[in-house]
Amino acid sequence: MPMYYFNLNDDDTVMDTDGTDLPDAGAARIHATGVARELTSNGGGILGQSWSGWTMSVRDEHGTELFSLTVSDFGNGNSGSKTDRTPTRR
Amino acid sequence: MVDLAALGYRYNRLLAAMPHNTLALLEPDLRKVSLEQGAVLLEPGDLIENIYFPLTGLISLTVIGKDGRFIEASTVGREGAVGLHSGLGRRRSFTRATAQIGGKFSTIQAARFEHIANGSAPIWDVVLRYTEVLWAETQQIAACNALHSASARLCRWLLQSADRIDSDEVPLTQELLAQMLGARRTTVTLLAQRMQAKGLIRYRRGRIVILDRKALEACACECYQVMHDEKLPHALGVKL
Numbered sequence: 001m002p003m004y005y006f007n008l009n010d011d012d013t014v015m016d017t018d019g020t021d022l023p024d025a026g027a028a029r030i031h032a033t034g035v036a037r038e039l040t041s042n043g044g045g046i047l048g049q050s051w052s053g054w055t056m057s058v059r060d061e062h063g064t065e066l067f068s069l070t071v072s073d074f075g076n077g078n079s080g081s082k083t084d085r086t087p088t089r090r
Numbered sequence: 091m092v093d094l095a096a097l098g099y100r101y102n103r104l105l106a107a108m109p110h111n112t113l114a115l116l117e118p119d120l121r122k123v124s125l126e127q128g129a130v131l132l133e134p135g136d137l138i139e140n141i142y143f144p145l146t147g148l149i150s151l152t153v154i155g156k157d158g159r160f161i162e163a164s165t166v167g168r169e170g171a172v173g174l175h176s177g178l179g180r181r182r183s184f185t186r187a188t189a190q191i192g193g194k195f196s197t198i199q200a201a202r203f204e205h206i207a208n209g210s211a212p213i214w215d216v217v218l219r220y221t222e223v224l225w226a227e228t229q230q231i232a233a234c235n236a237l238h239s240a241s242a243r244l245c246r247w248l249l250q251s252a253d254r255i256d257s258d259e260v261p262l263t264q265e266l267l268a269q270m271l272g273a274r275r276t277t278v279t280l281l282a283q284r285m286q287a288k289g290l291i292r293y294r295r296g297r298i299v300i301l302d303r304k305a306l307e308a309c310a311c312e313c314y315q316v317m318h319d320e321k322l323p324h325a326l327g328v329k330l
Contacts, residue, residue: 014280020275034274038274038277039280039281042236042238
């Protein structure tokens, strides 16, 4: 199964060094949603800092970005669909 | 640093809390074993054949859901034991018991323990007091799992494990941490990376080293302080 990488970005980047085996990009989206919900669960931040301004960038094993999410959209059981962004060709 | 070769069963605090002559009764049947990380001691429903008194390792008790997902309900280090109530008669395990951190454990066959414990007021005195503390701790962990953030729970869990194995080096893979927290491995990887970037920990190849305890404590949920050291027994009025 292909590997997908879920990195977090604010001013810094938090790298998903290990990646996860997933069947396809659809599964990667579901996984990203799950991770974002876990990270924001119970109103939590990251080491005491708010998730405001953080995005999650999902890449395939070639380093191509598939889509990105705004982490703070997932707090309080939100689905985050309103800011789900798929990158456009440049 | 603990001299592991000379490590006696008194390193386990429950055993150390028993009166001298009671310990003398147990001693001939107490064996010291080494368990590897990941060793499964009990699955839910298993008959309890042996009681484990951790010395340097850490046992994790996890509740398994129907869909196979699981979450940790409690950890037992040298402050406690797993399987004690089989001293009252044959018992089955409710949780999956795993050696989350490998190490040395003192163990006794449940049948032998039942025989010795039968009518031994001092043994039951210690078991009852430990049960009170473990109950309060389990209640706190249940609240923690429901109320606190992944970040705070991870910090709390790392500190607690380090305390229980008496070392700032916690041999734990992210996979195991994820299972403990009931979270995806990616979530743990990202949180741990951030902690490393901020100088709180250093981790590589299945070992997490705590570098900045104070910072970690500041990021942990309140449950760390509630369960820290002798605070719970003290809060309950229990002397162990």
